[in-house]
Amino acid sequence: MKEYLEDINKAFESKVRLGIMSMLMVNDEVDFNTFKELLGLTDGNLASHIKALEGLNYIEVKKQFVERKPKTTYSKTKTGEKAFHEHLQALEAFLKNNL
Amino acid sequence: MKEYLEDINKAFESKVRLGIMSMLMVNDEVDFNTFKELLGLTDGNLASHIKALEGLNYIEVKKQFVERKPKTTYSKTKTGEKAFHEHLQALEAFLKNNL
Numbered sequence: 130m131k132e133y134l135e136d137i138n139k140a141f142e143s144k145v146r147l148g149i150m151s152m153l154m155v156n157d158e159v160d161f162n163t164f165k166e167l168l169g170l171t172d173g174n175l176a177s178h179i180k181a182l183e184g185l186n187y188i189e190v191k192k193q194f195v196e197r198k199p200k201t202t203y204s205k206t207k208t209g210e211k212a213f214h215e216h217l218q219a220l221e222a223f224l225k226n227n228l
Numbered sequence: 229m230k231e232y233l234e235d236i237n238k239a240f241e242s243k244v245r246l247g248i249m250s251m252l253m254v255n256d257e258v259d260f261n262t263f264k265e266l267l268g269l270t271d272g273n274l275a276s277h278i279k280a281l282e283g284l285n286y287i288e289v290k291k292q293f294v295e296r297k298p299k300t301t302y303s304k305t306k307t308g309e310k311a312f313h314e315h316l317q318a319l320e321a322f323l324k325n326n327l
Contacts, residue, residue, distance in 0.1 A: 134250075134267075137243040144236040151233075151326055168233075221323055227250050227316055 133226065136219035138212055140185055145170060145178050150205065150213045153188060158202040179203065187212055232325065235318035237311055239284055244269060244277050249304065249312045252287060257301040278302065286311055 141147055148168045152159050165175050182188045187209030191202050205213070240246055247267045251258050264274050281287045286308030290301050304312070 134243050134247050137246070139243070142241045142243065144233050144238070144241065147236070147322060148233050151322070154326060217323060217326055220319055221327065223246060223250070224316060224320055224323070227253060228320065 133219050133222035136215060137223065138216040138219070140182065140187065141213065141216045143178070145174070146182060149178060149182060149188070149203075150209065153203065153205040154210070154213065158191070158204050160200065160202045164203070182209070185209075185212075232318055232321035235314060236322065237315040237318070239281065239286065240312065240315045242277070244273070245281060248277060248281060248287070248302075249308065252302065252304040253309070253312065257290070257303050259299065259301045263302070281308070284308075284311075 141150060145168060149164060152164065152167065161175070161179075164170070164179075165172065168175065170178075179188065179190075183190060185208075186206055188203050189206050191204065193200055193202075240249060244267060248263060251263065251266065260274070260278075263269070263278075264271065267274065269277075278287065278289075282289060284307075285305055287302050288305050290303065292299055292301075
């Protein structure tokens with residue numbers, strides 16, 4: 130496969146995952162409902178993408194109590210940040226060859 | 229979902245499909261084995277992606293005889309070309325917001 134296609138990371142192929150990573154690049158922490166609203170997803174669909182990205186150690190979960198209520202937030206890991214940047218660069222190279 | 233994410237076409241999310249469409253943009257016709265070799269795929273995997281793109285009327289198949297041997301080639305449709313361009317523009321917009 131052409132080099133710039135090989136560098137496209139299958140973990141980020143879906144636009145939901147692009148959206149999740151994109152939001153975590155500009156926000157240190159994002160909670161479940163914010164993802165849900167901005168990406169327009171059902172609980173189940175969002176949860177499965179989050180689980181997959183967590184399994185790859187690209188994002189991590191933080192559970193805490195805020196005003197005695199449980200709050201779950203997500204943030205990018207160093208590994209996730211690096212992998213996402215590499216993916217964006219691969220997409221950029223792909224576009225350069227196709228536009 | 230953010231506008232530029234909405235315009236990302238789910239039909240082109242996989243890099244195999246990006247590769248197929250990309251090859252059809254620069255070649256009027258591509259045969260099965262050329263796709264297979266350049267994209268490094270098994271018959272089954274390639275066939276299923278081709279079938280999906282055909283089902284969407286993004287590519288079309290042509291069966292002919294060349295020197296009395298059957299030859300199957302694929303080409304883009306007008307619909308496919310337009311959809312792929314829109315997808316590339318959506319990816320470009322996404323990158324502009326993330327790089």
